[in-house]
Amino acid sequence: MMVRPTDELQAQDIVEPALDVSELSVEFPSRRGTLLAIDQVSMAIAPGEILGVVGESGAGKSITGLAVLGLLEHPGRIAGGAIHVGGRRVDTLTEKELTKVRGKEMGAIFQDPLTALNPLFTVGKQLIETIRLHTGMTKVNAEARAVELLQDVGIPAPEERLRQYPHQFSGGMRQRVVIALALAAGPRLIIADEPTTALDVSIQAQITALLRKLCDETGVGIMLVTHDMGVIAETADRVCVMYSGRVVESGPVADVIHNPQHPYTAGLMRAIPSLHDRVETLTQIDGSMPRLNARPSGCAFHPRCPQAGPKCVAENPPLVSTSTASAACWLQQGGTQ
Amino acid sequence: MLAFIIKRLSNAVFVMISVTFLAFVIFSAVGDPVDQMLNEQATQQQRDDLREKLGLDKPFLMQFGTFVVRAAQGDFGISFRNQRDVLDMISERFPATFELVLVATFISLVVGVPMGVITAIKRKSWYAEAMQFTSIIGISLPSFVVGIGLILVFSVWLGWFPSFGRGDTVDLGWWTTGLLTRSGQMSIVLPALSLSLFQVTLVMRLVRAEMLEVLRSDFIKFARARGVPARSIHFRHALRNCLMPVVTMTAMQIGGLIAFALVTETVFQWPGMGLLFIQAVTFVDVPIMAAYLCIVALIFVVLNTIVDMAYAVIDPRLRGADK
Numbered sequence A: 001m002m003v004r005p006t007d008e009l010q011a012q013d014i015v016e017p018a019l020d021v022s023e024l025s026v027e028f029p030s031r032r033g034t035l036l037a038i039d040q041v042s043m044a045i046a047p048g049e050i051l052g053v054v055g056e057s058g059a060g061k062s063i064t065g066l067a068v069l070g071l072l073e074h075p076g077r078i079a080g081g082a083i084h085v086g087g088r089r090v091d092t093l094t095e096k097e098l099t100k101v102r103g104k105e106m107g108a109i110f111q112d113p114l115t116a117l118n119p120l121f122t123v124g125k126q127l128i129e130t131i132r133l134h135t136g137m138t139k140v141n142a143e144a145r146a147v148e149l150l151q152d153v154g155i156p157a158p159e160e161r162l163r164q165y166p167h168q169f170s171g172g173m174r175q176r177v178v179i180a181l182a183l184a185a186g187p188r189l190i191i192a193d194e195p196t197t198a199l200d201v202s203i204q205a206q207i208t209a210l211l212r213k214l215c216d217e218t219g220v221g222i223m224l225v226t227h228d229m230g231v232i233a234e235t236a237d238r239v240c241v242m243y244s245g246r247v248v249e250s251g252p253v254a255d256v257i258h259n260p261q262h263p264y265t266a267g268l269m270r271a272i273p274s275l276h277d278r279v280e281t282l283t284q285i286d287g288s289m290p291r292l293n294a295r296p297s298g299c300a301f302h303p304r305c306p307q308a309g310p311k312c313v314a315e316n317p318p319l320v321s322t323s324t325a326s327a328a329c330w331l332q333q334g335g336t337q
Numbered sequence B: 001m002l003a004f005i006i007k008r009l010s011n012a013v014f015v016m017i018s019v020t021f022l023a024f025v026i027f028s029a030v031g032d033p034v035d036q037m038l039n040e041q042a043t044q045q046q047r048d049d050l051r052e053k054l055g056l057d058k059p060f061l062m063q064f065g066t067f068v069v070r071a072a073q074g075d076f077g078i079s080f081r082n083q084r085d086v087l088d089m090i091s092e093r094f095p096a097t098f099e100l101v102l103v104a105t106f107i108s109l110v111v112g113v114p115m116g117v118i119t120a121i122k123r124k125s126w127y128a129e130a131m132q133f134t135s136i137i138g139i140s141l142p143s144f145v146v147g148i149g150l151i152l153v154f155s156v157w158l159g160w161f162p163s164f165g166r167g168d169t170v171d172l173g174w175w176t177t178g179l180l181t182r183s184g185q186m187s188i189v190l191p192a193l194s195l196s197l198f199q200v201t202l203v204m205r206l207v208r209a210e211m212l213e214v215l216r217s218d219f220i221k222f223a224r225a226r227g228v229p230a231r232s233i234h235f236r237h238a239l240r241n242c243l244m245p246v247v248t249m250t251a252m253q254i255g256g257l258i259a260f261a262l263v264t265e266t267v268f269q270w271p272g273m274g275l276l277f278i279q280a281v282t283f284v285d286v287p288i289m290a291a292y293l294c295i296v297a298l299i300f301v302v303l304n305t306i307v308d309m310a311y312a313v314i315d316p317r318l319r320g321a322d323k
Helices: A005-012 A061-069 A095-101 A123-135 A139-152 A158-162 A171-183 A201-218 A229-235 A253-258 A263-270 A310-314 B002-028 B033-037 B044-054 B060-072 B086-121 B126-140 B143-157 B182-215 B218-225 B230-260 B262-267 B273-282 B286-314
Strands: A019-030 A033-045 A050-054 A077-085 A106-109 A189-193 A221-226 A238-243 A246-252
Touching: A019 A061, A033 A050, A033 A061, A033 A077, A033 A221, A033 A246, A050 A061, A050 A201, A050 A229, A061 A077, A061 A106, A061 A189, A061 A221, A106 A171, A106 B218, A123 A139, A123 A158, A123 A171, A139 A158, A139 A171, A171 A189, A171 A201, A171 B218, A201 A221, A201 A229, A221 A229, A229 A253, A238 A253, A238 A263, A246 A253, A246 A263, B002 B060, B002 B286, B033 B044, B060 B286, B086 B126, B086 B182, B086 B230, B086 B262, B086 B273, B086 B286, B126 B182, B143 B182, B143 B262, B182 B230, B182 B262, B218 B230, B230 B286, B262 B273, B273 B286
Parallel strands: A050 A221, A050 A238, A106 A189, A189 A221
Antiparallel strands: A019 A033, A019 A077, A238 A246
């Protein structure tokens, strides 16, 4: 395995984590009662580390990202827990204070690069706007910095590109612009919400490689939200598997992939089609994730779990560390009886 | 760009000829102007002479052809009723209407756009609700009621503004303006307000609906994630993306207002084209009606062209050249 700056930094153990989420809960009050979208989720990202957050649609991965950014859509709200970005608590900030933190301490990359840029402003204008908002640079300096940023994210002829509008860029190039915007003020953390989902497969690999490179070079921590186990396997250092608003397993990528502890993770792994075997039908996990208002008792996965026992129905397993990873499953904690 | 202009111009010519033709067909069915112009004792000989003089004895298509050729040269003939040059009569009246409409449009944008933004971003606040409620009144009151109400309050009771007429005007040679004299400025306030009330409501509701739509879009969310302050998001990023329909509607409304400021002009005795047209209709004054319709059509064509060009200014995606 490659030695990354992360390993050294972690060894010194003095650097503040890029992101520290502890026991975060997010709820959506509705007419028919309050829905708990995120239930006591904890995760941490060291500087220069990529944490993959994986799960089915509705598992709460994107909401976790939005909660960190303080961009939960009304009526969603943080019901408990704490979020620290670079050692600073952000979940208690007012909207005004958050505006100063967003973009500066934490950047964001969204799924669809085609709609993430304002169509009426040149790419340069949007970059310079972001840089000047957070650094107070003069216009000339900000423009030079914008050229640098475009270079860093691999856009050829940056001086010319600066004067062009988003519609003059291809999808992959636009996502590079979005990444440059996220990096503009040198943040400690980037929330990348499905950054490759809307792109061609060939472009996907370029973008994930770019994220990896930027992470290593600038020491930014990245939360890579995706439902694509392949992207995680290629890019992330650690992975965090979410199911129905809870973290069910987390640990170093290699361990989680090769030795999944939780039956759900194991199911996800089996569902990745292999290049070597020719199969007629893809393996899938039977059933679907419960809706928020119909979350079953005990472990939320038990109705779909082939190994579920009475204890799984009765009681929700806590997330407990094993040798390398941690998993929330009774199988690892003395059986399901 | 040249191709665009040529295409536009040929479109415009086609539209103009169609409108002229329609106008001609309609007005030839309105009635016989000769009856209006001569008294009842006139002999058949006198009638025929007048017919010949006015060119009414010729076949329909020839009349139409003559009219088009002359109109293209700015000659709309002589008013049947006043025996005066039609173009002169209209160009006397046009500045009054045009200034009234411009001021009304200005008011509607300056008031309507910010109100639309505010009602969109502060949807739940009491003042946004109040504006929404008031706008229903604005949209449902007929404009003559508004005009009379304004006269009652501001002219009769308070005596702040004159209740009719255009005040003193300054002749600039090619244009007579009331905007440069004190009495002219005072006179335009009430009619412009009355004319703009409906527009304010329309602009406000349009901007509000567009804002709500745009504020949901990804690039707004991304702008927030970049740390762009709310003020800049609302008034720079979102508002500019709302402008297309506002520009379209405003331009079409300017055309509509010029053509149909009749009611307001009647209430305030404003010496504009609307009053002229009403009188022309009463007396079957075909040359005036035809000229009026042609000018209104021309205004619409010009405004449409301006709108198309404004689109390209607002939205870079529509600038065909730099692809």
